[in-house]
Amino acid sequence: MTIFRTENITKKFGGLVAVSNLNINIEKGQIIGLIGPNGAGKTTAFNMITGVYKPTEGNVFFGDEKITGLKPHKITKVGIARTFQNIRLFNELSVLDNVLIANHMRLKSNVFSSVLRTPDYVKKEKVIKEKSINLLKELGLEDVKEEKSFSLPYGKQRRLEIARALATDPQLLLLDEPAAGMNPQESHELMVFIHDIRDKFDLTILLIEHHMKVIMGVCESIYVLDYGVTIAKGTPNEMQNNSKVIEAYLGVE
Amino acid sequence: MKRNNLLNIIAIIVFIAILFILNMTLDAYKLRIFNLAGIYVILGLGLNLVNGFTGLFSLGHAGFMAIGAYTGALLTMSPEMKEMTFFLEPITPILANIQVPFPVALIAAGVIAGAFGALIGAPVLRLKDDYLAIATLGFSEIIRIILTNTQNITNGALGIKGIPGYTNIWWVWGIALITVIFMVLLIKSSYGKVFKAIREDEIAAEAMGVNLFKHKMMSFVIGCALAGIGGALLGSLIGAINPLLFRFLFTFNVLLIVVLGGMGSITGTVLSAVVVTVMIEYLRVLDIDMNLGFIRIPGIPGLRMVVFSLILLMVILFYQRGIMGTNEITWEKIFGLKNRISNLITRRKAS
Ligand SMILES: Nc1ncnc2c1ncn2[C@@H]1O[C@H](COP(=O)(O)OP(=O)(O)O)[C@@H](O)[C@H]1O
Numbered sequence: 001m002t003i004f005r006t007e008n009i010t011k012k013f014g015g016l017v018a019v020s021n022l023n024i025n026i027e028k029g030q031i032i033g034l035i036g037p038n039g040a041g042k043t044t045a046f047n048m049i050t051g052v053y054k055p056t057e058g059n060v061f062f063g064d065e066k067i068t069g070l071k072p073h074k075i076t077k078v079g080i081a082r083t084f085q086n087i088r089l090f091n092e093l094s095v096l097d098n099v100l101i102a103n104h105m106r107l108k109s110n111v112f113s114s115v116l117r118t119p120d121y122v123k124k125e126k127v128i129k130e131k132s133i134n135l136l137k138e139l140g141l142e143d144v145k146e147e148k149s150f151s152l153p154y155g156k157q158r159r160l161e162i163a164r165a166l167a168t169d170p171q172l173l174l175l176d177e178p179a180a181g182m183n184p185q186e187s188h189e190l191m192v193f194i195h196d197i198r199d200k201f202d203l204t205i206l207l208i209e210h211h212m213k214v215i216m217g218v219c220e221s222i223y224v225l226d227y228g229v230t231i232a233k234g235t236p237n238e239m240q241n242n243s244k245v246i247e248a249y250l251g252v253e
Numbered sequence: 254m255k256r257n258n259l260l261n262i263i264a265i266i267v268f269i270a271i272l273f274i275l276n277m278t279l280d281a282y283k284l285r286i287f288n289l290a291g292i293y294v295i296l297g298l299g300l301n302l303v304n305g306f307t308g309l310f311s312l313g314h315a316g317f318m319a320i321g322a323y324t325g326a327l328l329t330m331s332p333e334m335k336e337m338t339f340f341l342e343p344i345t346p347i348l349a350n351i352q353v354p355f356p357v358a359l360i361a362a363g364v365i366a367g368a369f370g371a372l373i374g375a376p377v378l379r380l381k382d383d384y385l386a387i388a389t390l391g392f393s394e395i396i397r398i399i400l401t402n403t404q405n406i407t408n409g410a411l412g413i414k415g416i417p418g419y420t421n422i423w424w425v426w427g428i429a430l431i432t433v434i435f436m437v438l439l440i441k442s443s444y445g446k447v448f449k450a451i452r453e454d455e456i457a458a459e460a461m462g463v464n465l466f467k468h469k470m471m472s473f474v475i476g477c478a479l480a481g482i483g484g485a486l487l488g489s490l491i492g493a494i495n496p497l498l499f500r501f502l503f504t505f506n507v508l509l510i511v512v513l514g515g516m517g518s519i520t521g522t523v524l525s526a527v528v529v530t531v532m533i534e535y536l537r538v539l540d541i542d543m544n545l546g547f548i549r550i551p552g553i554p555g556l557r558m559v560v561f562s563l564i565l566l567m568v569i570l571f572y573q574r575g576i577m578g579t580n581e582i583t584w585e586k587i588f589g590l591k592n593r594i595s596n597l598i599t600r601r602k603a604s
Pocket residue numbers: 013016018036037038039040041042043044045
């Protein structure tokens with residue numbers, strides 16, 4: 001069953017075509033990779049999907065629903081969550097608060113009942129708090145839940161960003177270079193972790209990665225971008241032997 | 254949790270007892286300064302919600318204070334008083350005979366200032382950072398110009414005199430106390446967390462499903478409403494208002510209190526409002542001649558503001574994020590401090 005697809009999405013920044021006619025098709029439960037050298041347009045593709053940018057052309061579909069150009073908070077609400085290439089945590093806030101905020105949109109309590117702490121609000125707050133603490137437990141962040149998020153080591157910050165995205169109850173999770181800045185060992189562990197959360201949270205995942213090797217083991221299928229153009233797509237093995245892909249990568253590495 | 258609730262209730266009772274004592278012992282002049290401090294608490298908390306907690310750089314507070322002050326004045330003055338005040342051009346018949354009790358006028362001041370906040374917020378809250386600051390500043394000045402030019406509503410540049418002096422220690426500090434409690438509950442709530450998230454990272458907040466515009470608007474309107482209530486209390490305290498009173502300088506004063514206390518700290522704003530208001534008054538001695546018995550130091554008008562600015566500079570130099578930063582004084586910290594001190598003492602004794 002197709003859960004998500006883009007139809008010829010294109011983004012132009014003035015004369016620069018950052019992404020050109022990108023067609024992604026994702027089946028429920030898949031882990032799909034989006035790779036390419038720096039500046040290939042991967043993050044721009046994410047930004048179009050999540051409503052940060054409106055595509056210059058083309059459409060984005062989630063299930064049967066057309067979600068092109070919806071505001072980012074609406075996209076999150078329909079069930080697409082993301083992380084950022086440059087970690088964007090709420091630095092001054094505690095780890096737990098970072099996750100709690102992701103629940104606000106589904107809280108369904110107005111400002112009056114929240115301030116007056118009506119029994120209904122207190123009950124909802126308790127449920128959310130329990131849910132958040134459980135989530136932190138599952139991701140191994142429970143022991144640092146009261147710490148300010150900026151004080152966490154890098155790896156845990158990455159994991160918290162994923163926890164926060166999961167807290168929005170997504171069906172589709174977009175991860176923008178989650179392994180950036182990690183050594184091969186850490187990257188490998190992260191990929192195992194991503195595989196695990198896919199199963200545990202019943203997710204579909206679209207994963208950006210800069211290095212092809214890192215996602216070889218986890219992705220069922222890979223799209224390769226270069227200068228905004230989709231130069232190839234297929235299984236990791238097919239990609240490894242694809243001359244265009246090798247060429248694109250040789251150009252930078 | 255339970256312990257803190259109890260402590261809070263005790264603290265409130267002690268605070269009310271202190272108000273009683275101050276009300277009986279302070280002379281009229283000192284009482285007035287103390288009440289001014291309370292009004293600054295209300296104004297400061299409103300501005301801190303917007304600038305400190307939500308991270309919106311707004312400089313329009315004085316405009317909303319003005320709206321509140323005029324609303325409060327026009328709703329509490331007697332028809333005769335209004336007739337006397339509006340001698341150049343009579344007041345519009347709609348307003349001529351309205352007179353409501355003070356609390357109703359205060360609520361109206363908050364509501365109308367909040368409504369103007371929503372009106373102005375709709376276009377300007379889409380802007381960011383410096384642009385937002387400039388736009389809010391501009392709108393605040395526009396409010397002032399409108400007040401100057403609507404002779405039959407505001408009495409124009411002449412201003413309004415003879416505003417009934419209902420403001421007293423109970424009104425001011427009662428509302429200040431309610432404002433503090435409201436702020437604590439708001440910031441503790443899910444909405445408060447969202448405001449802070451917007452301050453920390455708008456893009457991430459939006460990706461977490463936060464409707465930016467709605468929540469910025471909420472914070473801004475509450476801030477404006479508090480400015481309006483503070484303005485109405487101020488008008489009733491000083492008895493006379495005019496458009497010049499609500500220049501940018503006023504916003505600056507409130508901003509200063511908020512920055513000194515710590516952007517994003519409720520207790521910081523309360524402390525800072527009291528300290529700054531009292532200090533500015535006490536530094537007045539610098540402006541007048543000082544007689545030390547054997548020597549006479551001539552007063553230099555304006556010296557107190559120089560000294561005050563120097564103190565301000567020092568604080569900002571050493572505490573870049575204000576005295577409290579984004580921290581709060583909590584019971585836990587007070588007890589923590591007590592324990593640390595007693596530990597220190599026992600260790601001293603042991604060695
Ligand atoms: N907001 C923007 N304005 C102008 N150019 C942009 C903007 N965002 C990205 N670009 C350009 O689009 C291209 C693709 O960028 P990006 O999507 O970040 O690449 P990747 O994530 O694959 O490294 C780059 O050339 C980049 O400079």
